[in-house]
Amino acid sequence: MTLYVRYLAWLHATPKPDPRSNRGKKxxxxxxxxxxxxxxxxxxLPPMPPNPAPHIVDWLMEMGFIVTTGGAPSPIGxxxxxxxxRRTHIDLPPFExxxxxxxxxxxxxxxxxxESETAPPxxxxxxxxxxxxxxxxxxxxxxx
Numbered sequence: 001m002t003l004y005v006r007y008l009a010w011l012h013a014t015p016k017p018d019p020r021s022n023r024g025k026k027x028x029x030x031x032x033x034x035x036x037x038x039x040x041x042x043x044x045l046p047p048m049p050p051n052p053a054p055h056i057v058d059w060l061m062e063m064g065f066i067v068t069t070g071g072a073p074s075p076i077g078x079x080x081x082x083x084x085x086r087r088t089h090i091d092l093p094p095f096e097x098x099x100x101x102x103x104x105x106x107x108x109x110x111x112x113x114x115e116s117e118t119a120p121p122x123x124x125x126x127x128x129x130x131x132x133x134x135x136x137x138x139x140x141x142x143x144x
Contacts, residue, residue, distance in 0.1 A: 004051045005060065005103045006110040006122040011036040011046065012065075013114035035114075047125035059084075060100055065107040073111070075104035 014032045039046055051057055063084045066073045081097050084090075092100075113119055 001051065001053055001056060001099075002103060002106050003123050004049050004057060005065075005107050007049055008057075009065070009107045009110035010114040010119065010121050011039075013111055013119075015117035015119070016115050017117050049123040049125075056096065056099060056103070059090075060103055060107075062088075063100070065104060066111070073108055075101065075108045077101060 012034050014034045033041075036046075060076075063076055063080060065076075067076055067080060068074070078097060078101060081092070081100055085092055085097075110122060
């Protein structure tokens with residue numbers, strides 16, 4: 001489940017070029033688009049890793065993966081989880097509350113790491129024969 005949340009963070013991140021590069025120096029001029037938005041614009045949705053407990057991830061999405069306090073993002077804490085539980089009338093057992101807090105920390109850590117445009121995804125779908133054929137076709141179109 002942590003892998004699923006980390007992959008979501010990687011998809012939601014807006015990659016930035018290395019500030020020392022020429023592109024990085026001109027980055028302020030470029031529109032900032034998340035990886036998932038770029039994929040949707042290209043009409044391709046990424047395959048997702050297995051999610052053994054989708055209800056937990058749904059709850060985390062409902063709460064918000066992270067909170068912003070004083071301008072800096074922070075993981076959700078027990079106060080936010082408890083407030084969500086009271087408002088939704090869902091009584092979480094302690095292990096699920098701790099899991100939600102850990103998933104939020106993992107999301108935030110991956111979000112920071114994924115801001116680098118060279119950050120590899122934390123998960124990759126197995127490559128199929130069809131993927132290879134599509135990539136070869138793209139190369140033929142580019143290279144002739």
